[in-house]
Amino acid sequence: MTTTSGGGPAERSKAAVLEDVAGLAGVSAMTVSRVLNAPEKVRPETRARVLAAVQELGYRPNFAARSLVTGRSGVLGVVSFDTTLYGPASTLYAIERAAREHDYLVNIASLATMTRKSIAEGVDRLRQQSVDGVIVIAPHESAVEGLRDLPPDLPVVDVGGGERLAIPAVAVDHHSGAFRATRHLLDLGHETVHHLSGPVNWIDGYHRIQGWRHALRDREAPPPLVGDWSANSGYEQGKRLCRDPSVTAVFVANDPMALGLIRAFRESGRRVPEDVSVVGYDDVPEAAHFWPPLTTVRQNFATLGRQAFQLLLDRMVGLGTTERRTVEPELVVRESTSRR
Amino acid sequence: MTTTSGGGPAERSKAAVLEDVAGLAGVSAMTVSRVLNAPEKVRPETRARVLAAVQELGYRPNFAARSLVTGRSGVLGVVSFDTTLYGPASTLYAIERAAREHDYLVNIASLATMTRKSIAEGVDRLRQQSVDGVIVIAPHESAVEGLRDLPPDLPVVDVGGGERLAIPAVAVDHHSGAFRATRHLLDLGHETVHHLSGPVNWIDGYHRIQGWRHALRDREAPPPLVGDWSANSGYEQGKRLCRDPSVTAVFVANDPMALGLIRAFRESGRRVPEDVSVVGYDDVPEAAHFWPPLTTVRQNFATLGRQAFQLLLDRMVGLGTTERRTVEPELVVRESTSRR
DNA sequence: CCCCGTACTGTTATCGCTAACACTGATCAT
DNA sequence: ATGATCAGTGTTAGCGATAACAGTACGGGG
CATH class of the missing domain: 1.10.260.40 (lambda repressor-like DNA-binding domains)
Structure with missing residues (x-):
């Protein structure tokens, strides 16, 4: 001792x-x-x-003593699914930075699964540690359900969730992002655009499908393939898609899947972008160095995180109704797409 | 209201x-x-x-009340550099999971820079919120300095730092990882192996250089190129390396840089692995789908995180001297390397 | 010369919980 | 029968801070 x-x-x-x-x-x-x-x-x-x-x-x-008497803790919680993924990690990072600027600390509760129950548990765990507010990053259908039965006394902000909730939220406009990506391919002269989507019960995945469909509204939309966001699933689905010689353009719901898909195409002798054009989604830092450099849709996670924090701050000080903010994604054209 | x-x-x-x-x-x-x-x-x-x-x-x-009287908060802090990077993010995630299993919550303080000062500030910020212990993920030379002048009453565990510290630590044996990677290339018949390293004042980067040198001990080691971990720097340095026609094998200190480097080589008409073999480091989930699938060194971040938490737990309950644990990385051979 | 507002500083009473000890009956060996 | 032991419960006294209310001294207006 x-x-x-x-x-x-x-x-x-x-x-x-x-x-x-x-x-x-x-x-x-x-x-x-x-x-x-x-x-x-x-x-x-x-x-x-x-x-x-x-x-x-x-x-x-002594923080505990102060907190006991004031009722505020100076800590806010973030409930997030797999903080290893590019999106959640970047958002979390931005939240943390914004929080620090306002002298808040961030407590995290990451989720192994996104179910109504696990969300509730995550929020609960944080609440017991008397966080002043919570930001939930859980763009999943059932997670949204979990947000419904939250205690009304706790300020909560939702990131990327559904729009049907009566709580403040920030989200990237995936419909618009997917629309632009698809539109870009159509503008290049492709007859139609195939889609490799994320899991459909992910809010993002769902909206990207909708945006893609929307861009294709006057054409026939081929049935979308479904992946799980991983490069591996992109590869597997890519191998299936290869068998269809009519495919000339694919909009993939995220960059890792696009990577896998491109690999599958290349292995089957189809060149990107000469034979088939591919657009990804996310613009991960590596996307510019994929082979070929990937045309993709950039999400501004930093803005997303900052706005989420701002909204929470508003709610915590009292104001803050159920504002909903939207962040516009941006198409970044590189070399994985070409004129048909 | x-x-x-x-x-x-x-x-x-x-x-x-x-x-x-x-x-x-x-x-x-x-x-x-x-x-x-x-x-x-x-x-x-x-x-x-x-x-x-x-x-x-x-x-x-009421958490604050309990904490006030018991003197323990049930919260531990993680100070980490850029939690957006694959390594820190994965480690953090593992720590969080381990912590939850033991009913601890995790508070994060991410650092924009790694200096002696910022580390101290990060720890301080957490300490004010009365965390029971802190894990520092800051594999940087100057960060290690920052760990020296920490309050002795606060349990701290270091992840990936230098070995010269008198505090418990966990680290991946990068020397060994780099050695194996280089050895692998040598075994394939390459005369020598070039190296694109990370920043030299990063502990990891430094050790990887040492491991590489060690494997090359009976040969002439070409001067290493230095990147900043980003795919972009890999690309830039790759363009420089291309100009040297004698290069047949490169050991790159992480996967994103390897991606950029491979792109540079390809653009200059050098094929991987036919003309030049490349080994990366990290085994990011996408590495298997790079073109060509990347031979790389896998770090088990999950283990790293779990062990870090375990060490901290030990220290918090009293035992725990200055144990130092090492995690062995593993070479994953894929298709970016071939016999000379 | 008194009253009262202004500017500071001190007192008291909690906040919600648990450590430490005190109390009750049983149970049990002597 | 007597006390020791023990499981189960209650009492008291803070933990370290702040909210709310009291002072206290000073200065200016009436």
Whole structure:
């Protein structure tokens, strides 16, 4: 047991508390508290004395005590599905940065599955640690259900969920993104555009299908293939799609699947983009270096995250109805698409 | 202001507290507390009555109050550089899962830069929120410095840092990984192996260089090129390396850079693996679908994260000296390498 | 010269929980 | 029968901070 002191100014048997600082500065604990929370209410010279004492003792306010009496914790929670995926990871990162700027800390609860139940559990877990608000990143149909039966007293913001919810939300307009991607292929002269979609019970996946269909409205839409977002599923579905010689253009619902699909096409002797054009979705940092460099739809996750935080902040301070904000994606044309 | 009740069982003007539950169950608050924290000390029938009351009132313990009196928060912090990168993201994810299994919550503080100062700030920020321990993912030279001047009373575990520290740590044996990768290329008959490294002040980057050098010890080691982990830097450095016709094998310090490098080679008419063999590092999920499928070194981030948590747990309960654990990486041979 | 507002600072009472100890009856060896 | 032991429960006293209310001293208007 090494409880002996070492060198820093904060060295005593116990960490310093308000009372200690007060003693050293010759004031009451309340005054110290004021110096820390509302400095303008304390005479400058007293303030200086207190600050010096704080410094000398290396005093750090006890968060639990403050939180107990104020009812606020300065922590917000993020419930997210697999934070290993590019989208959630980027969003989380942006949220964290925005939060820090406002002196909030971020607590995460990642989900192994996205079910109504697991969402509820995640939120619950965070709530027990008395977070001041929660951001949910769970673009899944059943997750949206989970959001319905949330406690009404807890500020919650939804990212990328359905639009049928009565809570504030931010989302990328995937319908528009998919529409543009498909439109781009059509404009290049392709008769029709095939689609490799994400899981249909993912909100994103669903909207991308809709956007694709919409762009194809005056044509015949071939039945979409369904993947699971992984490069591997892209490869598998790509192998199936290869068998159809009429395929000349594919809109793939994310970049990793596009990578797998392109590989499958190449292995079967179909060249991209000479024989078939491919558009991805996400614009992961590597997309520009795929072979060929991938034409894709860029989502601005940083904006998404920042806006989510802003919305939550609004709700936490009281205002904030059920605003819903939308972030526009952007088509990035590279070399995986060409004129038919 | 809608403070009116709605329907759930937890509906009262204020959330239920211990006292309320106690009243309803006809016991003292202490007994309720015991039911929650040490059920075996309460007679089963009393326990049942209390549990029923808890249920009925929708009681949830107040975390701040508990934390105030016990001195423990049930939260641990993770300080990490850019959680958007595959490595940190995966490690974080594994930590989070391990933590949850032990009823810990995870607070994150991501760093925009890795300097001695920013590490200290990150840890500090977490400490103020009274986390019980901190895991630092910051495989950077100067970050390691930052770990030196940490408060000795806070349990800290280092992931992927230098070995010169007197704190518990987990790390992948990059020396070994790089050695194997290089050895593999040598075994295929290549005269020498070029290296595109990560930033040299990253611990990982440094060790990979060392491992590569070690494998080349009886040969002449060409000067390594230096990238910044991004596919883009791989592309840029690749373009430079192309100009040297003697290059037949390259060991690249991570997969995205390998992707960029391969692209550069292809654009200059050099085929992979026929003309030049490439080995990456990380085994990102997409690596198997690169063109050609990438031979690479797999790091088991899940294990890394789990072990980091375990070490922290040990330290938090008191034991835990300065153990240092090592995770072995694994060479995954695919199609980007071939016999010379 | 008194009253009262202004500017500071101090007191008291919690916030919701648990540690530590005190109390009750049984149960049991002596 | 007597006390020791023990399971089960209650009481008391904080943990460290802030909200709300009291002071206290000073200065200016009447």
